[in-house]
Amino acid sequence: MTTGSPWFRAPDEPGPEPIPPDPYGSPAPGYGRNPAPDHAHTPPRGYGEAPPRGYGEAPPQGYGVLPARGHGEAPAPEAPYGNPYEEPYTPPYEVPEAPEPSRVPLDATAPLRAVEPLPGPGRAERRRAAKGGRARNRKAGPAETRPPAGAPAAAAPGRPLSRVEARRAARAAKESVGVVASRVVGELFITFGVVMLLFVTYQLWWTNVLAGQETDRAKEQIEDTWSRGGEGAAEPDAFEPGQGFAIMYIPKLDVVVPVAEGIDKAKVLDKGMVGHYGEGGLKTAMPSDKQGNFAVAGHRNTHGEPFRYINRLEPGDPIVVETRNTYYTYEMASILPQTSPSNVAVIDPVPKASGFTGPGRYITLTTCTPEFTSTYRMIVWGKLVEERPRSKGKPPALVG
Numbered sequence: 001m002t003t004g005s006p007w008f009r010a011p012d013e014p015g016p017e018p019i020p021p022d023p024y025g026s027p028a029p030g031y032g033r034n035p036a037p038d039h040a041h042t043p044p045r046g047y048g049e050a051p052p053r054g055y056g057e058a059p060p061q062g063y064g065v066l067p068a069r070g071h072g073e074a075p076a077p078e079a080p081y082g083n084p085y086e087e088p089y090t091p092p093y094e095v096p097e098a099p100e101p102s103r104v105p106l107d108a109t110a111p112l113r114a115v116e117p118l119p120g121p122g123r124a125e126r127r128r129a130a131k132g133g134r135a136r137n138r139k140a141g142p143a144e145t146r147p148p149a150g151a152p153a154a155a156a157p158g159r160p161l162s163r164v165e166a167r168r169a170a171r172a173a174k175e176s177v178g179v180v181a182s183r184v185v186g187e188l189f190i191t192f193g194v195v196m197l198l199f200v201t202y203q204l205w206w207t208n209v210l211a212g213q214e215t216d217r218a219k220e221q222i223e224d225t226w227s228r229g230g231e232g233a234a235e236p237d238a239f240e241p242g243q244g245f246a247i248m249y250i251p252k253l254d255v256v257v258p259v260a261e262g263i264d265k266a267k268v269l270d271k272g273m274v275g276h277y278g279e280g281g282l283k284t285a286m287p288s289d290k291q292g293n294f295a296v297a298g299h300r301n302t303h304g305e306p307f308r309y310i311n312r313l314e315p316g317d318p319i320v321v322e323t324r325n326t327y328y329t330y331e332m333a334s335i336l337p338q339t340s341p342s343n344v345a346v347i348d349p350v351p352k353a354s355g356f357t358g359p360g361r362y363i364t365l366t367t368c369t370p371e372f373t374s375t376y377r378m379i380v381w382g383k384l385v386e387e388r389p390r391s392k393g394k395p396p397a398l399v400g
Helices: 123-140 163-173 177-229
Strands: 244-250 255-261 274-276 292-297 318-322 326-339 361-369 376-389
Touching (some): 177 255, 318 361, 326 361
Parallel strands (some): 292 361
Antiparallel strands (some): 244 318, 274 292, 326 376, 361 376
16 A cells, blocks of 8 residues: 555555544534535546536535645645545434424405513513612511512511601501591591481380380270279279370371370370370360360370371361260361460360350360471360260261
8 A cells, every 4th residue: 555645646546444423523514504416427527626516616625635726825734534536424314404484474464463562560670670679688688578569668577667767657657636536526426326316216116116015005904994893883083193094086097095194294195195184274174074175185206196197187077085984076176287385275165266166065186296396286176076875885986
């Protein structure tokens, strides 16, 4: 074997053995490019002749192949290994081709869709927040945790408050005089409103409930007294204050109420009963008297309100008073819508402004007006039209 430059070898002398490529090394030059052209159909070339190449392509730098150079240019260094007569280098494994990027045709007629912004703060805000958090952590130490967003500096645990922060926290924790005063006034108004509501409920509803219970018991006592005395027993001339002795019916108003002696508010009127003017200078006649004015008083509102609608009575409407032995039927004659509480002449034996001109057997109903007040008095008068013993049954006014 002749060694040395290939220029002094015989044409038929084989070249040196090629060095196999390292499969774990860097890929050979040209890795990933298009494969080498097929030389099966390439015409043979002489010794030292460069293989054909395209326009602008550099000649191969194989072993023993001299690149073209200009006049006076130093020859190119020889390749460390290679044989100009061997096929181009082929790696021991297949080189995958790079996939072509997908191309989606654009539709010029399709509407443009707005790009939604990314949620959360922008990049600049995130950087500033991260820098601020790192600075606070370096200053406070690893034991301190980051306070929640929007919380005051004093809320962060593990960090002592400065003097200014402590003063601000104390001022914030201490309520001002105006806040305390407004709170007290508000609580007073609420309490007052609740008390007023309870009072109105008691007056308009609960007093009627209690009065209904009292009147039921009073009627039972009156009827029980009548039954024990027997039919035909003499009626007493006087009764004790607060003692019930009769029952009044006003059919048009659907009123059935006991009549007691006296007009005491606590003993008679507030218990839902009608009180007879029978004391002192206001003493009036009894139904059984042959002449006089039987005058009674009752509440128009609350406490049973027996006379609430007496303003609806019209001339000729019956008013019946039942005693131990007799039914006394009166017919409504006239009404005085409003008068002073000091006008006691309305209960005289011949009441003034009633339209009666002479002595007779009359009845007078008195109550307060306007409703829910006691400023004035409303007066209703009636005249006796029938006296019927109980043994003969109820009068026509009650039967109908």
